[in-house]
Amino acid sequence: MATNNEIEGFGRVSRTIGTVFRYLLLAATLVGLVFVTILLVYVAKDAVQPLTADPAWHLTFFLTLVVPTLAAGAYAYRESVEALRTGVFSVGFVVVALMFSGGAAMIFVDIVEPLTWLAFLLALAVPTAVTAAVVSYDHRVPFAAQFLATVAAFYLSLFGIPGPLGSLAGVPTLVPSLFDFVAGLPLAPAPWLMMAGTLGPPVAYVGSQYVAGDRDRRAHVLTGAAVLALVLAGGALGPFAGVDPVPGVVVAAIGLAPPLVYTAGTAANRPTERTGLVVPATIVVGSLVGAAATDALGFAGPQSWVDWAFLTGSHSSTAAEAGFYPAIGGSILLMLTVAVLAFPVGIGAAVYLEEYAPDNRFTRIIDVNISNLAGVPSVVYGLLGLGLFVTYLNQPPGTVLLGGATLGLLILPIVIISAREAVRAVPEDMRAASYGMGATKWQTVKNVVLPRSFSGILTGTILALGRAIGETAPLIMIGAPNVKYSLPAGLSEAASAMPLQVYAWSSLYASDGFYEQAVPAGVVVLVAILLAMNSIAIVLRNKYQSTE
Amino acid sequence: MSDNTPQTDEPAGGETADPTNDDMLVETDVAAATSGSTAGATPDPVIRSRDLDVFYGEEQALDSIDIDIPENRVTAIIGPSGCGKSTFLRCINRMNDRIDACRVTGELSLRGKNVYDDDVDPVALRRRVGMVFQEPNPFPKSIYDNVAYGLEIQNIEGDHDEIVEQSLKRAALWDEVSHQLDSSGLELSGGQQQRLCIARAIAPDPEVLLMDEPASALDPVATSQVEDLIEELAEDYTVVIVTHNMQQAARISDKTAVFLTGGELVEFGDTDQIFENPEHQRVEDYITGKFG
Ligand SMILES: Nc1ncnc2c1ncn2[C@@H]1O[C@H](COP(=O)(O)OP(=O)(O)O)[C@@H](O)[C@H]1O
Ligand SMILES: [Mg+2]
Numbered sequence: 001m002a003t004n005n006e007i008e009g010f011g012r013v014s015r016t017i018g019t020v021f022r023y024l025l026l027a028a029t030l031v032g033l034v035f036v037t038i039l040l041v042y043v044a045k046d047a048v049q050p051l052t053a054d055p056a057w058h059l060t061f062f063l064t065l066v067v068p069t070l071a072a073g074a075y076a077y078r079e080s081v082e083a084l085r086t087g088v089f090s091v092g093f094v095v096v097a098l099m100f101s102g103g104a105a106m107i108f109v110d111i112v113e114p115l116t117w118l119a120f121l122l123a124l125a126v127p128t129a130v131t132a133a134v135v136s137y138d139h140r141v142p143f144a145a146q147f148l149a150t151v152a153a154f155y156l157s158l159f160g161i162p163g164p165l166g167s168l169a170g171v172p173t174l175v176p177s178l179f180d181f182v183a184g185l186p187l188a189p190a191p192w193l194m195m196a197g198t199l200g201p202p203v204a205y206v207g208s209q210y211v212a213g214d215r216d217r218r219a220h221v222l223t224g225a226a227v228l229a230l231v232l233a234g235g236a237l238g239p240f241a242g243v244d245p246v247p248g249v250v251v252a253a254i255g256l257a258p259p260l261v262y263t264a265g266t267a268a269n270r271p272t273e274r275t276g277l278v279v280p281a282t283i284v285v286g287s288l289v290g291a292a293a294t295d296a297l298g299f300a301g302p303q304s305w306v307d308w309a310f311l312t313g314s315h316s317s318t319a320a321e322a323g324f325y326p327a328i329g330g331s332i333l334l335m336l337t338v339a340v341l342a343f344p345v346g347i348g349a350a351v352y353l354e355e356y357a358p359d360n361r362f363t364r365i366i367d368v369n370i371s372n373l374a375g376v377p378s379v380v381y382g383l384l385g386l387g388l389f390v391t392y393l394n395q396p397p398g399t400v401l402l403g404g405a406t407l408g409l410l411i412l413p414i415v416i417i418s419a420r421e422a423v424r425a426v427p428e429d430m431r432a433a434s435y436g437m438g439a440t441k442w443q444t445v446k447n448v449v450l451p452r453s454f455s456g457i458l459t460g461t462i463l464a465l466g467r468a469i470g471e472t473a474p475l476i477m478i479g480a481p482n483v484k485y486s487l488p489a490g491l492s493e494a495a496s497a498m499p500l501q502v503y504a505w506s507s508l509y510a511s512d513g514f515y516e517q518a519v520p521a522g523v524v525v526l527v528a529i530l531l532a533m534n535s536i537a538i539v540l541r542n543k544y545q546s547t548e
Numbered sequence: 549m550s551d552n553t554p555q556t557d558e559p560a561g562g563e564t565a566d567p568t569n570d571d572m573l574v575e576t577d578v579a580a581a582t583s584g585s586t587a588g589a590t591p592d593p594v595i596r597s598r599d600l601d602v603f604y605g606e607e608q609a610l611d612s613i614d615i616d617i618p619e620n621r622v623t624a625i626i627g628p629s630g631c632g633k634s635t636f637l638r639c640i641n642r643m644n645d646r647i648d649a650c651r652v653t654g655e656l657s658l659r660g661k662n663v664y665d666d667d668v669d670p671v672a673l674r675r676r677v678g679m680v681f682q683e684p685n686p687f688p689k690s691i692y693d694n695v696a697y698g699l700e701i702q703n704i705e706g707d708h709d710e711i712v713e714q715s716l717k718r719a720a721l722w723d724e725v726s727h728q729l730d731s732s733g734l735e736l737s738g739g740q741q742q743r744l745c746i747a748r749a750i751a752p753d754p755e756v757l758l759m760d761e762p763a764s765a766l767d768p769v770a771t772s773q774v775e776d777l778i779e780e781l782a783e784d785y786t787v788v789i790v791t792h793n794m795q796q797a798a799r800i801s802d803k804t805a806v807f808l809t810g811g812e813l814v815e816f817g818d819t820d821q822i823f824e825n826p827e828h829q830r831v832e833d834y835i836t837g838k839f840g
Contacts (some may be wrong), residue, residue, distance in 0.1 A: 219765055247789035334808060359648065367828060427685075429681065429683060429685040430685060430688075431683065432643070432646075432681060432685065433685045433686075433687065433745070433748075434687075434697075434701075435643065435674065436641065436643060436669055436681070436749075437648065437672035437674070437675075437678075437679075437680070437698045437701065437702075437748070437749070437752070438672070438673075438675030438698065438701065438702055438752070439671070439678075439697075439698055439701045440671050440701075443701045447687075447697070447700075447701065451688075451689075452687075477617060
C-alpha cells in the first residue's frame with residue numbers, strides 16, 4: 001500500500017463455483033416440472049386440437065377474451081397485488097366449484113335418489129339433535145347413560161328394531177328405522193325440491209355468515225334469501241336452459257352459489273380488493289361475447305376430443321364416440337369411499353401416536369414401519385386387497401367398496417404421516433396453556449390440538465387422496481373392470497376408474513384411434529380433476545401458513 | 549442495582565406480620581430439622597414444601613426445598629437462570645408430570661394436602677391453581693373463547709358473559725377489547741395477549757396464581773401494566789411469580805425467595821429485608837450483581 005498512492009478497492013472474491021452450483025440446483029429443481037409440463041402440453045394439444053379451429057376463431061377470442069383479461073389483470077395489479085390475487089383466486093374458485101358441482105350432480109342424478117338422500121340426512125339429523133340435547137345435560141347424566149342414549153338414537157334412526165343385529169338372527173323388522181320410513185313415504189315432494197331443501201339452507205347459512213358476519217341482521221337475511229332463491233332458480237329455470245331440475249339445483253348450490261358469495265363478500269367487506277373482481281367479470285363477459293361472435297360469424301371452433309359427449313357418454317367401439325362418464329363416476333365414488341374409510345383411521349392413528357403413545361421401543365418400531373408402509377409398491381396393496389377381501393372374505397371382485405378399501409389401505413400410511421406432521425406442528429405452548437387450565441388430555445386434543453391442526457391435516461389428506469385417484473395397479477389386481485358402460489348403482493357393484501379406462505384405451509387391443517383421441521382426452525380430464533382437488537389443499541395450506 | 553432497594557418500602561408496607569417471617573427464615577436456613585416445631589406457630593401457609601427434591605433423570609434440579617408461601621400475598625422467586633425457579637413453580641400444579649424424565653420426592657402441600665399423594669388428580673389440582681407462562685400463549689380462538697376456556701372445560705355454572713367481562717376488567721384489558729370479543733386473541737399485541745392469558749387464568753377463580761416470568765417477553769410499558777395488575781390481583785389471590793428481574797421482584801412482591809445455582813433455596817423472607825439486609829453473603833452478592 002505504501003507504494004501505491006491511489007485508493008485501493010477491497011478486491012474481489014471468486015464466486016464462480018458458487019454460481020455454477022446455484023444453477024445446477026436450479027436445474028435440479030426444475031427438471032421434473034419441465035418434463036411433466038411438456039408432456040401435459042402435448043397431451044392437451046392432442047386432446048383439445050386447437051389447430052383444427054378456424055384462425056378467425058382464435059383471433060375473435062384473442063380480442064374478446066385474452067386481451068381484455070390481460071388488461072383487467074394489469075389494472076387490478078396497479079391497484080394492489082392483493083386485488084389481483086383476489087381476482088385470480090375467484091376465477092379459480094369458479095372453475096373448481098363448477099367441477100365439483102358437476103361431480104355432485106352426477107351422484108344425485110345416477111346413484112343416490114334425492115328421496116334416499118333426504119331420508120339419510122333426516123336419519124342422521126334426528127339422532128344428532130338427540131346427542132346434542134343429551135350432552136348439554138352433561139353434568140347431570142352419567143357418561144355411560146349418555147353414550148347408550150346416543151348409540152341407541154343412531155341405531156334406531158338408521159336401522160330400526162331389531163335392525164341388522166336382528167336380521168342376523170332371523171327376526172323380522174318390528175319397528176322400521178327412520179331412514180326406511182322416510183325413504184318409503186308414498187308422497188314426497190318433487191326430487192329437485194328435496195335437493196333444494198337439503199342443499200340450500202346450509203349453503204345459505206354459511207354464505208350469509210361469510211358475507212354479513214354477525215354485525216348486521218338485515219344483510220344476513222338478505223344474503224341468505226338470495227342464495228336460497230338462486231338454488232331454487234337452478235331447479236325451476238334449469239329446464240329452460242336444457243338442464244334437468246335436479247342437476248340444476250346441485251350446480252346452483254355447489255357450483256354457482258359459493259363463488260358468488262365469495263364475490264359478494266369481497267365486494268362488501270374488503271374494499272381494497274374489490275377492483276380484483278374485474279378479472280372474473282371480464283372473463284365471463286369476454287367468453288360470452290366471444291362465443292356469440294364466433295357463432296354469428298360462423299367461425300368453427302377446435303374439434304376437441306374433450307367435449308360434452310365425451311364427459312357424459314360411455315365407452316364405445318369407435319374412438320370418436322367413446323366417453324368417460326362411467327370412469328369419472330367410478331373414480332368419484334372410489335374417492336368418497338377412500339375418504340370415509342381412510343381419513344378417520346389415519347387421523348385417529350396420527351393423534352394417538354402424537355398425543356397419547358408413550359415413547360418406548362414399541363412405538364418407535366411402529367413409527368419406522370409406518371414410514372416403510374408408505375413406500376410399499378401399490379401392486380402389493382392390490383395383492384393385499386385381493387387376498388384379504390376377495391379370497392378370504394369372499395367379496396365379489398372389483399366393487400367400489402373393495403377398491404375403496406384397498407386404495408384406503410394404500411394411502412393410510414401417507415395420511416398418518418401427514419396428519420402427524422400437522423399435529424406435531426401445534427406449538428407445545430398451546431398444550432401447556434390448556435393443561436395449565438386444568439384440561440384433561442381429551443379436552444386438550446378436542447379443543448386445542450385438533451382445531452389448530454385441522455387445516456394441516458386436511459391438506460395432507462387431500463394430497464394423499466390425489467395419490468389414490470391416479471392408482472391403476474391395485475385396481476387391476478382386485479379385478480376392477482377396465483371398461484364399464486354405466487355408473488355403479490351402489491357400493492357393492494363393480495366400478496371402473498379413470499386411470500383404468502385410460503389404460504384400457506391404450507392397451508394392445510385398442511385401435512390407434514383410441515390411442516390418439518380417447519387417451520389424451522381421458523388424461524386431460526384426470527389431470528384436471530386432480531389439480532382441482534390439489535388446489536383446495538394449496539389454498540388451505542396458504543391460509544394456514546398466513547395465520548401462523 | 550442496590551439503589552433500587554428503597555422502592556421496596558412501598559409494596560411490602562407494614563402489613564406482613566413480622567414474627568412469622570422470622571420463623572420462616574429460620575426454617576429455610578436451618579433445614580428440615582426445625583421445621584416441625586415452628587410450623588405450628590405460623591398461620592397456615594397456602595403452599596408448603598418440605599424436603600422437596602426434583603430430578604431430571606440423574607441431574608438434580610431442586611435440592612431439599614422448604615418454603616411456606618402465605619395467602620393473598622405476592623411471593624417472588626428470583627435467582628440466576630437454570631437454578632430451578634420454573635421447576636419449582638411447575639411442582640405446585642404438577643405440570644412437571646408432563647416431563648417424562650422428571651421425578652419429584654418430598655412434600656409439597658396445597659392447603660395441607662400433599663399434591664404428590666397418590667389420590668391427587670393433577671387435573672383437579674390444576675383447576676385450583678392458575679398458571680401464566682413466560683411467552684403469551686393465547687389459543688387461536690376468539691378473545692371471548694380464550695377467557696371462557698376454563699369455564700367451558702371445568703363445567704363452571706353461571707353467566708359466562710358476566711364472568712368473561714369481569715375477568716377482562718380485572719386483567720385491565722376490558723376497555724381495549726370490549727368491542728372486539730369475537731376477533732382472534734392472536735391479533736392482540738404482546739402485552740395485551742399476556743393480559744388476556746391472565747384473564748384466562750383468573751376466570752375460573754383459582755386459589756393460587758403461578759406466573760413464570762410473565763413480563764419477560766414484553767416491552768417496558770406492557771411490563772409495567774402487567775406489574776400493576778399483579779399487585780392488584782394479590783388482594784384476592786395468592787400469587788407466586790418467578791422473575792429474573794430484581795427490580796421487578798422488589799417492586800411488586802411481599803415475600804422473596806432467592807434460589808441459587810444448584811437448586812437450593814438460600815434465603816426466603818420479606819422482600820425489603822432480602823433486598824436491604826440479606827443474611828447470606830451469596831444472596832447479597834447476587835442481588836448487588838457481583839455474580840449471576
Ligand atoms: N424438561 C427438562 N428436562 C431436563 N432438564 C430440565 C428440564 N427443564 C429444566 N431442566 C433442568 O433443570 C434445571 C432448572 O431449570 P429451570 O427450572 O428451567 O430453571 P430456571 O427457570 O430457574 O431458569 C436446569 O439445569 C435445566 O437444565
Ligand atoms: Mg425458567
